[in-house]
Amino acid sequence: MTSVAALNNVEVDYDRGLALGPVSLSIAPGETVALVGPSGCGKSTALRLLAGLEQPTRGQVSRAAGRGETAVVFQAPTLAPWLSARANVALPLELAGTPRAEACRRADEALARVGLAGAEAARPVQLSGGMAMRVSLARAMVTAPKLLLLDEPFAALDEITRRTLADDVLDLWAATRPAIVFVTHNVEEAVYMASRVVVLGRGPGRIVGDFAVEGPLPRPPQFRTQAAFRTTAEAVSSALAEGVAS
Numbered sequence: 001m002t003s004v005a006a007l008n009n010v011e012v013d014y015d016r017g018l019a020l021g022p023v024s025l026s027i028a029p030g031e032t033v034a035l036v037g038p039s040g041c042g043k044s045t046a047l048r049l050l051a052g053l054e055q056p057t058r059g060q061v062s063r064a065a066g067r068g069e070t071a072v073v074f075q076a077p078t079l080a081p082w083l084s085a086r087a088n089v090a091l092p093l094e095l096a097g098t099p100r101a102e103a104c105r106r107a108d109e110a111l112a113r114v115g116l117a118g119a120e121a122a123r124p125v126q127l128s129g130g131m132a133m134r135v136s137l138a139r140a141m142v143t144a145p146k147l148l149l150l151d152e153p154f155a156a157l158d159e160i161t162r163r164t165l166a167d168d169v170l171d172l173w174a175a176t177r178p179a180i181v182f183v184t185h186n187v188e189e190a191v192y193m194a195s196r197v198v199v200l201g202r203g204p205g206r207i208v209g210d211f212a213v214e215g216p217l218p219r220p221p222q223f224r225t226q227a228a229f230r231t232t233a234e235a236v237s238s239a240l241a242e243g244v245a246s
Contacts, residue, residue, distance in 0.1 A: 201243030209239030
């Protein structure tokens with residue numbers, strides 16, 4: 001199957017030396033992939049490569065490169081504080097030349113899909129952390145991207161909000177089936193949200209484990225209590241521990 005994005009034997013050098021690689025990773029259309037690993041192993045660097053925000057020192061990166069085909073959600077919501085939720089979500093459409101009325105209509109639809117119907121006029125300062133992240137997700141999804149990249153988007157949120165947003169992301173995925181790659185430090189979150197979990201060892205990061213996660217997406221109730229979930233989470237945790245020690 002043709003990949004929607006791939007890292008082909010990539011390496012990244014910073015001033016301190018080799019930061020990532022060599023790493024080869026292929027992302028299939030509609031696949032959900034979690035990247036886990038210790039701090040400083042290059043997870044976010046790999047995501048920036050896939051986003052086109054950084055270039056490899058060596059190796060090649062391929063990705064969905066058309067306008068609006070790749071969307072990124074960062075740990076901080078990065079919303080324009082002077083714009084309403086509607087205007088923030090409409091912004092990528094307007095920048096692409098969509099007429100304002102059409103952009104606003106599609107923005108309202110995207111906000112409704114993330115549970116924010118009625119909050120279209122709210123400014124970021126009026127939103128909770130979870131609501132602001134939903135606006136960021138709506139803005140990312142409004143262009144119907146083929147590739148959605150999430151860089152620890154729930155790290156600053158409480159556990160209940162994290163779990164709710166994990167289900168929200170999977171519901172959004174079910175609607176349009178983009179490929180998703182997301183970075184997280186949380187093993188259980190990775191196994192819950194992903195059909196595949198890729199483990200990086202300590203920096204310079206290299207892949208030390210690649211695990212398929214059984215079960216349907218979106219996840220059914222009580223998925224975290226099922227034996228397959230627990231078994232996979234333990235396997236990922238073991239690979240992570242070995243990757244840190246090696």
